[in-house]
Amino acid sequence: xxxxxxxxxxxxxxxxxxxxxxxxxxxxxxxxxxxxxxxxxxxxxxxxxxxxxxxxxxxxxxxxxxxxxxxxxxxxxxxxxxxxxxxxxxxxxxxxxxxxxxxxxxxxxxxxxxxxxxxxxxxxxxxxxxxxxxxxxxxxxxxxxxxxxxxxxxxxxxxxxxxxxxxxxxxxxxxxxxxxxxxxxxxxxxxxxxxxxxxxxxxxxxxxxxxxxxxxxxxxxxxxxxxxxxxxxxxxxxxxxxxxxxxxxxxxxxxxxxxxxxxxxxxxxxxxxxxxxxxxxxxxxxxxxxxxxxxxxxxxxxxxxxxxxxxxxxxxxxxxxxxxxxxxxxxxxxxxxxxxxxxxxxxxxxxxxxxxxxxxxxxxxxxxxxxxxxxxxxxxxxxxxxxxxxxxxxxxxxxxxxxxxxxxxxxxxxxxxxxxxxxxxxxxxxxxxxxxxxxxxxxxxxx
Numbered sequence: 001x002x003x004x005x006x007x008x009x010x011x012x013x014x015x016x017x018x019x020x021x022x023x024x025x026x027x028x029x030x031x032x033x034x035x036x037x038x039x040x041x042x043x044x045x046x047x048x049x050x051x052x053x054x055x056x057x058x059x060x061x062x063x064x065x066x067x068x069x070x071x072x073x074x075x076x077x078x079x080x081x082x083x084x085x086x087x088x089x090x091x092x093x094x095x096x097x098x099x100x101x102x103x104x105x106x107x108x109x110x111x112x113x114x115x116x117x118x119x120x121x122x123x124x125x126x127x128x129x130x131x132x133x134x135x136x137x138x139x140x141x142x143x144x145x146x147x148x149x150x151x152x153x154x155x156x157x158x159x160x161x162x163x164x165x166x167x168x169x170x171x172x173x174x175x176x177x178x179x180x181x182x183x184x185x186x187x188x189x190x191x192x193x194x195x196x197x198x199x200x201x202x203x204x205x206x207x208x209x210x211x212x213x214x215x216x217x218x219x220x221x222x223x224x225x226x227x228x229x230x231x232x233x234x235x236x237x238x239x240x241x242x243x244x245x246x247x248x249x250x251x252x253x254x255x256x257x258x259x260x261x262x263x264x265x266x267x268x269x270x271x272x273x274x275x276x277x278x279x280x281x282x283x284x285x286x287x288x289x290x291x292x293x294x295x296x297x298x299x300x301x302x303x304x305x306x307x308x309x310x311x312x313x314x315x316x317x318x319x320x321x322x323x324x325x326x327x328x329x330x331x332x333x334x335x336x337x338x339x340x341x342x343x344x345x346x347x348x349x350x351x352x353x354x355x356x357x358x359x360x361x362x363x364x365x366x367x368x369x370x371x372x373x374x375x376x377x378x379x380x381x382x383x384x385x386x387x388x389x390x391x392x393x394x395x396x397x398x399x400x401x402x403x404x405x406x407x408x409x410x411x412x413x414x415x416x417x418x419x420x421x422x423x424x425x426x427x428x429x430x431x432x433x434x435x436x437x438x439x440x441x442x443x444x445x446x447x
Contacts, residue, residue: 006399007155009162009214011223019061019167023193026062027070030077033062037080044087049095052088052146053157053431057164059084060427064194064203068184075349078423082135085422089142095149104393104437105141107386112137114382115337115375122376123336124343128360132338132420139422143430147438154438158210158402161435165207168192169230172200176237190237201240202412202425204231206432209247209408213401242415249414250407253391254400319364323373334376338362338420341373362421367413394436406436 025032040055059081112133119129147157172192175182182190189197211228214220220228235243322341326334340346340362348360364370371380387410394406409432412418418425 005153005155006217007158007214007402009210009221009224010159011166011227012159012163015160015163016167016170019164020171022058022061023065023167023171026058026065029070030074033077034074034080037062037077037084041080041084041087044084044091049091049146050150050152052091052142053150053160053434055084056088056143056427056431057160060431063424063427064199066181066184066191066193066195068181069193078349082423085135085139085142085427088146089138092142092145092149096145104144104386104389107382107389108137108140108144111379111382111386115379118333118375118379119337122330122333123339125336125339125346128346128348129337129339132360135422136420139427140430143427143434144437147434150438154398154402154435157435157438161432162207162210165204165231166227168194168200168203169227169234172234173230176234189239190234192234197238198240198242198416199425201235201238201243202416202418203428204235204238205243205246205412206405206409207231208235208243209250210401210405212247213399213404217399217401240415242412245415246408246411250404250411253407253411254404320366320369323364323369326373327369327376330373330376332376332378334372334374334379337374337379339374340364362417364417366415367417367419370417390433390437394433397439398436402436406433409433 022036025036037059040051040058043051044055062077063081115133116130119126119133123129147154150157169192172182172190172194175192176190179187182192185191185196190200191197192200194200194203208228208231211220211224211231214224215228319341326341335341338360341364346360371383375383391403391407391410395403398406409429410419412429416425418429420426422430
């Protein structure tokens with residue numbers, strides 16, 4: 001850890017303006033979005049490799065924009081986004097032969113091979129399960145390895161991400177006072193310019209971990225302090241429990257896995273008086289203002305007649321009961337990768353041109369319960385090997401603040417299962433993971 005170069009976060013007006021211009025163009029409607037994404041396809045196919053993360057970021061922006069800003073329901077656009085991922089995968093596969101593969105690629109391949117076998121054996125729709133695991137392999141391989149191949153070092157892409165979060169938080173700020181946009185989804189949780197409150201919470205949580213990690217390492221500037229406070233305020237107004245759960249759980253995880261390093265900012269914090277002071281303040285606020293805490297938990301002001309059990313059942317209870325039943329009946333191999341808990345809920349979106357499956361929307365709550373339900377104990381074991389390899393590689397490759405960011409991104413799946421959803425927010429999660437695996441020094445030029 002001592003030889004890893006610290007990351008200095010620097011706001012860039014040029015990058016922020018670029019994101020603003022892209023967002024404005026995306027808000028122009030379906031036709032403009034098609035043109036933009038097709039240009040990205042060509043540029044990613046024939047242009048320099050560094051365009052791949054840029055193209056994936058813009059593709060993610062197209063998906064995340066609030067229906068209150070632009071309402072586009074175009075299956076062709078979804079197909080273009082998937083095709084963009086395929087192009088990045090092909091280019092990554094070609095160029096990766098010139099570089100040393102990251103040591104998690106074998107875990108990814110082993111996991112996918114096992115899931116294909118389980119899909120043939122026990123999935124109630126083998127065709128869809130195999131389709132989704134192949135999509136997962138292509139996308140995860142591409143996103144994780146593209147940062148290894150590109151010559152720009154990790155600091156460049158971390159700052160790219162940082163300026164994207166600055167754009168997102170600043171663009172969302174005015175919508176706090178425009179309910180038709182900022183609270184478009186349910187009039188309760190703040191979603192900013194994203195398509196739902198949970199999405200905004202998911203975007204902001206890893207960024208908060210990165211910024212708080214910078215503060216703990218005493219590398220904070222006034223601008224960073226301002227954006228840290230802004231992002232924290234916006235996260236609170238999302239009413240998304242995913243933020244506090246992912247940040248706290250990832251912090252606890254890092255306390256255990258980072259104890260070997262001589263300088264561990266996470267252990268150092270709880271040893272210092274400031275750690276006890278912050279914990280005391282948090283407990284005091286929770287005890288003194290129980291009503292606000294209840295409203296945050298239940299996402300509603302009507303807490304007087306709501307019990308924890310009622311809130312649980314209303315939010316995730318029925319789904320978790322069904323998932324437990326599926327786990328009991330399919331303990332070893334699961335019901336099928338990427339499939340809904342109820343077979344009758346299976347809905348396949350097809351490409352209108354080639355009649356190929358584009359997506360199979362599956363909404364599940366706690367990711368780690370969903371994993372056991374879909375791929376059973378056997379598949380979950382190989383997934384755990386992959387997860388440990390990712391975190392271990394990141395801790396050896398990155399500074400503590402970047403590591404916290406990556407683990408927080410993974411931990412967001414405790415509240416919302418997105419890790420296998422590359423057509424949605426899963427792309428964002430894997431891009432953040434890819435940032436943590438990027439080399440901390442520039443790659444050498446190859447012929």
